[in-house]
Amino acid sequence: MKKPVLEITGLQTHFFSDDEVVRAVDGVDIRIEEGQTLGLVGESGCGKSVTSLSVMGLLGDTGGKVVAGSVFFKGKDLLRLSDKEMRRLRGHEMSMIFQEPMTSLNPTLRIGEQIAEGIRLHLALDKKKARSRVLETLKAVGIPRAEGIMREYPYQLSGGMRQRVMIAMAMSCEPDLLIADEPTTALDVTIQAQILDLMRKLKEKKETAIMFITHDLGVVADMCDRVVVMYAGQVMEEADARELFANPGHPYTRGLLGSLPKLLSGQKRLGVIPGNVPVFKQVPSGCRFAGRCSYQTEKCLREVPPLLKAGDRHLARCWQTFGLAGVEAGTADKAGLQ
Amino acid sequence: MLKFIVRRLLGMIPILFVVSVLIFSFVRMIPGDPARLAAGPDASYQDIQAVRAKLGLDKPMVTQYLIYVKGLLHGNLGTSLKSGRPVTKVIGSRFMATFWLTVASMAWAFVIGLFIGVLSAVKRNKWQDYAGMFSAVSGISLPAFWLGLMLIQVFSVQLGWLPTGGFASWQSLILPSLTLGSGVAAVIARFTRSSLMEVLKEDYTRTARAKGLPPNVIVWKHALRNALVPVVTMTGLQFGFLLGGSVVVETVFSWPGLGRLLIDSVAFRDYPTIQGEMLLFALEFILINLVVDVLYALLNPQIRLE
Numbered sequence: 101m102k103k104p105v106l107e108i109t110g111l112q113t114h115f116f117s118d119d120e121v122v123r124a125v126d127g128v129d130i131r132i133e134e135g136q137t138l139g140l141v142g143e144s145g146c147g148k149s150v151t152s153l154s155v156m157g158l159l160g161d162t163g164g165k166v167v168a169g170s171v172f173f174k175g176k177d178l179l180r181l182s183d184k185e186m187r188r189l190r191g192h193e194m195s196m197i198f199q200e201p202m203t204s205l206n207p208t209l210r211i212g213e214q215i216a217e218g219i220r221l222h223l224a225l226d227k228k229k230a231r232s233r234v235l236e237t238l239k240a241v242g243i244p245r246a247e248g249i250m251r252e253y254p255y256q257l258s259g260g261m262r263q264r265v266m267i268a269m270a271m272s273c274e275p276d277l278l279i280a281d282e283p284t285t286a287l288d289v290t291i292q293a294q295i296l297d298l299m300r301k302l303k304e305k306k307e308t309a310i311m312f313i314t315h316d317l318g319v320v321a322d323m324c325d326r327v328v329v330m331y332a333g334q335v336m337e338e339a340d341a342r343e344l345f346a347n348p349g350h351p352y353t354r355g356l357l358g359s360l361p362k363l364l365s366g367q368k369r370l371g372v373i374p375g376n377v378p379v380f381k382q383v384p385s386g387c388r389f390a391g392r393c394s395y396q397t398e399k400c401l402r403e404v405p406p407l408l409k410a411g412d413r414h415l416a417r418c419w420q421t422f423g424l425a426g427v428e429a430g431t432a433d434k435a436g437l438q
Numbered sequence: 439m440l441k442f443i444v445r446r447l448l449g450m451i452p453i454l455f456v457v458s459v460l461i462f463s464f465v466r467m468i469p470g471d472p473a474r475l476a477a478g479p480d481a482s483y484q485d486i487q488a489v490r491a492k493l494g495l496d497k498p499m500v501t502q503y504l505i506y507v508k509g510l511l512h513g514n515l516g517t518s519l520k521s522g523r524p525v526t527k528v529i530g531s532r533f534m535a536t537f538w539l540t541v542a543s544m545a546w547a548f549v550i551g552l553f554i555g556v557l558s559a560v561k562r563n564k565w566q567d568y569a570g571m572f573s574a575v576s577g578i579s580l581p582a583f584w585l586g587l588m589l590i591q592v593f594s595v596q597l598g599w600l601p602t603g604g605f606a607s608w609q610s611l612i613l614p615s616l617t618l619g620s621g622v623a624a625v626i627a628r629f630t631r632s633s634l635m636e637v638l639k640e641d642y643t644r645t646a647r648a649k650g651l652p653p654n655v656i657v658w659k660h661a662l663r664n665a666l667v668p669v670v671t672m673t674g675l676q677f678g679f680l681l682g683g684s685v686v687v688e689t690v691f692s693w694p695g696l697g698r699l700l701i702d703s704v705a706f707r708d709y710p711t712i713q714g715e716m717l718l719f720a721l722e723f724i725l726i727n728l729v730v731d732v733l734y735a736l737l738n739p740q741i742r743l744e
Contacts, residue, residue, distance in 0.1 A: 158647055161562075161638075190650035198648075203641040208663045208738055218649040255740040269649070 102133040104172070105277050105309040106155065111169035113147075113154045115162070124150045124164065126333035129407075132277065132326075135307040139324035139341065141314060141356070147333040148313045152279045155311075156196055157186045174276060192222035195270035199282040201262035205254035212250030215269045222273045237268040242298055260291035264298065271302060278303075279311045284319065296322060317360055321345060329353050332388040335407065339414040349410030349421045351393045387418070395420045439735070446728050450721070457720040458510065458713070462503050465712050472707035476519050493519060495709075506713070515717075516710030520703070525714040529696070533718075535605045536688075536695035540680040542611045543619035548673060551623035555630025555669075560657055562635060570627060577624030586617040586690035603692035614691040618684055622676045629672050634665040666737055674730035678723045 113125040125147045132138045140148045153159050154166050157178065171178040173194060178186065198204045206214060212234055219230045231250075238246035241264040254262060263283060270278055280299070284292040300323060303310055312323055320327055320341060327344045329337040329352065337350040348354045358371030375392035387393070390400040399419055410416040473490035474481070481489070490496045494505060509516055515525035558570035593613060594602040601610045637643060638661055646660040683697025696715060703711040734741045 156648060158644060160644070160647065187650040187652060191648055192650055196648045198641060198645065200641050204645045206642040206646065206660050206664070207740055209660070217651065217655075221650060253739040266645070269645075 102136070104131050104133050105136075105174060106130070106132040106311070107170075107172040108151070108155065109170050109172075111151065111154060111171065112167045113150050113159070113164050114167050115164045117163065124333055125154060127169070128330070128333070128335055130311075130328055130335070132309050132311060134276075134309055135303075136326060137303060137310040137312055137324045139312050139314060139320040139327040140330060141317065141320055141327060142330035142336075143315060146330045148315075148330055149281055151330070152196065152281055152311060152313055156190060156194065156279060157181075157183075158190075158196070188222070191218045191270075191275075192273045193275050194277040194279070195273070195275045196279040196281065197263070197266050197270050197283045199285050201259050201266055201286060204266055205262055207254055209253075210250065211252055211254065211257070211265055215250075215265070215272055218269065219272050233272065234268075237272045238265075240271070240302070241265075241268040242294075243268070259287055260294065263287060263291075263295055267295070267298065267302070271306070271308070274306060275308060277309045277311065279313070281313045282315070283312075285314070285316070299323070317345075317356060329356070334388060334417065335415075336389065336418075337410070337414075337416040338407070339411065339416075343411060343414050347411055347414070349414060349416030350389075350418045351395050351420070352389050353416075355392075439732070443728065443732070446731075450724050453724060454717065454720060458507065458717060459503070461713050461716040461720075462506060463499070465709050465716075466499065468704070468707060470707045472519050472709055475707055506710075510717075515714040518703075518711045519708045520706045520711070525710045528699070528711055529714050529718060532683075532694060532696050532699045535693060536681065536683045536697065538605075538611060539614055539618065539684075539687075539693060539695060540677065542615035543622060543680060544673070544677055546615065547619035547623035547676075548626060550619075551626025552630050552669070554623070554627040556634060556657065556662065558627065558631040559634035559638065560653075567631075571631070574624040574627040577620040577627075580620065582617050582621070582684070582686045583690055585620060586614070586687055589613045589617060590690070603690075605694055610691075614687050614693055617690070618680060618687045622673075622680070625676065626669060626673060629669045630665065633668050634661060637661045637665040640664070663737055667734060670733050670737065671730055674726045674733075678719075678726045681722045681726075682719045 108128060108130040111125055111128045111130075112123065115122040115124055128147070128151055130138065130140070130151070140151065142148050150159075150164060153162070153164070155171050155173075155178065159165065166179055169179070173189070178189070181189070205211070212231070215234045215237065216227075216230045219225055219233050220227070223230075223233075225233060234250060235246050238249060243249055243261065243264050249257070249261075249265075254265075257265065267283075283299070284295050287295060296319065299310070302308065310323075312319070314320060324341045327337075327339060327341050328335055329344075329350065331352050337344065337348070337353045339347075339349070344353065345357070348357055352373070355371065355373035359373065360370075373392055386399075386401040386403055387396075387405050390396050393400065395418075397419065403419075405417050405419045407415040407417050408419075408421055410418075410421045471486075473486050473493060473495055476493065477486045477489040487496075494502060497505075506516065513526070515529070517523070518525050518528050521528060554570040554574065558567040561567050590602050590613060593600045600613055601607075604610055634657075638657075640661075643656060643661055646656045651660070681696075683695045683700065685697040685701055687693065688695045688697040689701075696718075700712065700715050702708075703715065
């Protein structure tokens, strides 16, 4: 097994408002190895973004606080670092791309300066060297006439171009970990394909580990080595991408896969998962997905299932994993099956 | 940019024309007869008529206006009814006093207001914020005449450090500019706070944090510039108001400025002086708006002047 770049264990991030606590991330374990691309999948509000912001230390004044767990990044527990130590890592050894390229760049600063300031800060390069480095990164993300773009302001660029600039910014200090929070969701389909293509090339060249947050399983199949499916603040399933698509071990994952359109099947309606994500305030006592699950049993309502082995390097948080239609039984975790 | 400024300056001409018509007619709607006031309390009917004819007030309104405009085009604002001196000279002698008072008040109000606003926004809901907003509310609420008199009482009468009034040296500027600026500083602080708090929630602020920039760079380089646009508008407006002269502060500090001149002129129905001053205020506002627009473009490259 390769060395992990990022190892999240038992992460709990809660949001505190006047008299209630929202447990947005509730005991999440994620491990990303060197050069690996891990897809973090789930519906809106399942805690994907909060997980990534907790890792980056960017919860800021969202009202969220990490209350338990550890986040080891290259051997250091990020949750125990001081603000100053975190700032030295952020944008340098780990960086992030956001969903909204249109609003993620500062409208009053030139593109060149926005990329250069991180380079000057982290790599201690002088103005001239930082400039040539900016030029290099802009070219690497496929921006034509990079020299001119450096002097332009964000409003002069299209969404796709801005996302390329964001990627250039994130990659400029050659990080070991890149967190991409739905980097293509706000873009046109054709531009999406270009950006994904770019990210794939960069990752092959630089061997950067990537945490790829998305709700698009098509993108996952395209990009990721391993997948973590989240639901209501918990990990529901984790497997290698190929295994997950071939052999989904959790009814929720099956539902997600079932709601994808298929080109040749001639189906009239897309599959849907009935119901909504539970409001965090009223998280059920048993399995969090039980209310929407067609395989639900009494046990599901009573006891929270642990992550159970569902195959090779494959875990699923479900009592029924092996009862699912078409799934051959394997060796179950004894603690799990009674 | 230059083209924009020239076009705006040309656009001032019709505005000033309309303003001059309005002022001219409004001034003549004020009850009271300047000829009677100028002739003195003991004047006979004939004397008053003679004065009226001398002042040109016996002619029809339209004729009077045309004479006035003809004078304007030659840079002549008429003659003050009260002092008999040209209005340009009367206003000119008062303008600089008001101008320096305004500049001094705005300068420190902007610096202090901005500082309090930034501090309050960054330390939201902490004691610095409460202290900042408490002083801002005080600055708005304390009436200028009271604050002015208190400052005179303490610093001039009891401590004897600063003059009680008049405009003799830069020391004379301190107390009146503090009095005049406190309200402005308060408004600037509140605007800066709310505007900066909005900007600190923006996605690009998060990007700046994700880059690992230290907090002071994020606030002063990334956020403040974006937050300044509404603050600049408001500061420009305040500047315009203050340039008109503050009647209360100028009275409390016996300041030889435009505010007191206006009150005196209205009391005396000194039509040419009132008209001249009002026209000057209109001009000042237009120019300040132009400056504000240019500042916008400098702050935010997306706003292009066309």
